[in-house]
Amino acid sequence: MKHQQLTMDPDRLQVMIDLLPHVDGLLPNLKSVEESWQPSDLLPDFGGETWSEDLASLRAEALNLSDEMLVVLVGNVVTEEALPSYQTALNRFGGLTDRTGVETHAWARWSRGWTAEEKRHGAVTLGYLYLAGRVDMNSVEQTIQHLIRNGFDTGAGGDPFRGLTYASIQEHATKTSWRQLGSIAGKAGAPQLHKMCGLIAADEARHERVYRAMMKGILERDPEGALEALRDTLGRVAMPAKTMADGKSRHLFQHFAHVGQRIGVYGLRDYADNVEGFVEELRLDGLEGLPEGDAARHRDEICALPVRYRQQAEILDRQRVRPVAFPWIHGRRV
């Protein structure tokens, strides 16, 4: 089928078209439905004989979660639940567009397959929250509805180079965040949540590898364009749930992010590691033969970002953050 797209930089569009065979080769990284875990595999089976014991054990382990852990878990769940915004974003990146909704080109198959896998992340964790009985579900649900209504801007402006850079960073960020939350939950005595977080993190890791492989393909074909997009995207920290709202606090995302940073789930140091790993994987440090001018400058600026973010993290460490009340946990302060 003919590859269709929204209007955009024709050179970048050509790169996206040239990359189709490469993306085709990456598609086996999506798991088949049959081999994928499903949310119900990880939650009590209400049609089974042991549902009441299974439910009781889930509720018992959830009592071991601290208020901080609950806030971070809710924030992560809300972020996953805004998936419609992310699929919409993917479809706006020139060259990736699935115009009919059932196009067969590799970019469209990737974006639908990725979305289908991601859908399980919000479903399973929202189910856990619901059954655990530890949070105000109505408030959580309102936050999800607000977030999707408020929308989400990657800052890519439809540019696929920026969009795929963003996705490469974001999948690593969610991987780290789920993994670290899972490890904290496991230590606190919540093995079921630990397992759930680990499975989600493994999906995110697989997605991250694919987005980074796509970026490697772009870098090989258009180093100058890739460096420009990387410089612009990695120089900002744009989190997907930054327009999160519960109808009460105007700084909900920031408050959630502070708690995550405090308990070691995700912070600016993790972001610095994230950018550093990406730069190493793309071997930007040794990228020679660039034309005089912007490209070499962009490369140097990108390579300097991790140090800059670590310095900013040190400044953040010295800031005192006062506890705030979260409606998600019935107004308790953390």
Ligand SMILES: [Fe+2]
């Ligand atoms: Fe996810």
Ligand SMILES: [Fe+2]
């Ligand atoms: Fe993801």
